[in-house]
Amino acid sequence: MHLYRLFHGKLGAEDSVRSVSSVEKTITMARRAVISSGGLKGYLLEEVVASLISKAGYRLLTDPQDDPHDLSLMGNGLQVRGRGGYHQADVLGELSWAPAFGNPIRLFIEAKWRGEGRAKVGIPEVRHAVGILQDVNQVLVTVGPRTGAMKVGSNSEDITSGGRCYCYTYRYALCSTLGFTSGAQAYALAHQVALLDLSHEDYDELRGAIDAVGDSLQGYIEGLDDDGPVDSPTTRNSLLRRIRATLRQELWHVPFEDYDHRFLSMLGPLITATREISELFVGVSATGFVILFKADHPDRMIRHMRADADPETSVHFRTHEDGSSRWEIRVSSDRAEPCKLFFVLPDAMLRALDDKQESGPRAAMNLKEQHFSRVTVYRITDEKSMICSLKLNRDWLANARLQLESRNRRKPPS
Template sequence: MVRLQTLRGYLLEEVLAWLLRSSGYRLLTEKDDPVRSPWRVLEKRKHGLVVRGRGAWHQADTLGQFQYVPPFSLPIRLFAEAKFTRLKVGLATVRNGHGVVHDLNENVVTTLGNGSGPHRPRVRYHYSYAIFSTSGFTQDAQEYALAHQISLIDLSLPDFQPLCDLVRIAAKSVYDAMKSMVPSQRPTVYEIRNYLRRHLLDLSGEPAADASSVTDPLDTLAAGLHRRSSLGLILAFPAAPFVLGLISDNLNAFVRYALEEPTHAVRVRRIHRSVGHPLWLIEPRVGPAYRLAFSLPEQVEAWILDQEEGTRSRTHWMTRNLLSAITMYWVDENHTHTFQLQYSSSEFREVSGRPRPSFSDFGETSDLF
């Protein structure tokens, strides 16, 4: 039987896939690879989707493809792995992510053919890896990720707490229900994930096991997410070897503003907190207010701030070079919008002290100061 913390991580991955769908992240299935064997790179097996690398097939529970293809680049596919644990994510998890994407990106066969018949070009992809953690990351995990461009997204911010609570409650209810069932009647992890996935992402698939004690908590989780859809998680791309996971207390306000002003100037604030590492806030310089927040793993921020001497000048280096232009993609009715947030480091503000509570509930907008 699956462990509780593993189940929490699986459900969190499905929730993240749902939240990121509007950022251009489209969850893949084996149906997205119409090529026949032996040249297929996506297959469905007993435990779910697998993807073919140069040396092995790799489990791909949450593999998405961005609908926007950057100029002079390959289509981008992203592995999203979520860890819902009390302990910080360690080096082994990050090293495994690097091994997977390295093997996949080394699979460089460019033509399809059987040796005797005609050949045709084979579509290639660039694979990336992002790890989401509710408890942060160890120092060696952060250093390894930074060296190998594995993106780490910290979900330990208080702003993510309501989302994490929804997942925690659902996972505990499902786990308790499964414990009371005869082992032969317990649904598999694949069936549980697929049931929730169909509710959130409208994907077809095999029916889950007919067990209301298991499916009812999943229904509640899906309904809770739909009710609180004003909270958004957005992937953002600075000029750096990582992505940012931005959270908003009012996603609709940000989207409305960005659709009117796809490129606009923003202010950036860095807030020192009494508990946890600093919080970064992004707001528009003019016009209706929205707020986006993110937090960087400690070693990533230390690496960035080490580029110059002096704490304040290092922070200015980060905002001047890495945050000066942040690109974001938004998918609305199959149309991809590109937003760019432009920042002038002369407007940087660093705030000491503890800010008032923020993003206290999915359905409410509260001031961060």
């Protein structure tokens, strides 16, 4: 109503000044919000996750020179060429190993920061990831343009390749600090989008560091108002580039052009929290879904992977009040002391994975045997490449089934 009266000349001079001031303040706040607190914390989480899985053979792509065919640099950062357009890639990496009978793999990492009381990541975010994958994975160049006239009598069998004769398969990993809705889980499973749930207590310290550092950076950015127009896109992009470059250089130990030492003290607590985790292990279940493992003793896990024979495992879980299940894989071999790997699989995902649609202990046992009979874990460094299969201990599984049957026989009839 104030704006209507202002633009139609029905406000007094004092009201006009007050209304104009209010509108300008609203516009300024909206411009500032382009780098929102949640968005900034999501950027930090993306960088941290990328560095923690680097030893799974994940190499950052940051420059079009890494691949002039697919990559381009624009005002808002690195872009990947798709069939219908370019797509921003804040964190894009390439796996240093290629699967048999498939293309080399590149992985987008996107993180959604959700504070307490906020909604879980839903279908729209997963649908966005699927749309990008469908577009970038349709860019194929196998036959180049003809450079001259074909000889008389030649046909399509005589054409040789003049373009790029190979392509990459792009994948997407979506991280969340508050989990995913059941619809998002089902949609992601159907379209092979990896969901990395960082909501459980194993990541409390890391989330706390991101929360504090994000607030500190946000306060710094808002405080720059006195020095110039912070709300211009160029300035915002420059700030984000410098924050990312500073964090990347400290975590990856390689130089980045936009490194800015002024951000180092603010990023310090997050760098420390990331280094304390050391690394996260990336595994693939027997049925093909990606799992992010946090080890209680990473050094022991590495020694198990170096053993002459693949280590054996037992699988355990407990259900939380929010319906999520915190899983635990206990790893043992003759090479090192036992260690534990922790991860989360929400119930909706378990139901989608359970072909028999059973419930209760028997269903959990079947899930363990079907999906965790063999989990492949990758660790690729300059010194040594290791691909290890964590094999479910059959003696443990048989004993667990016997115990389950024994409990069922002792139960009184209902």
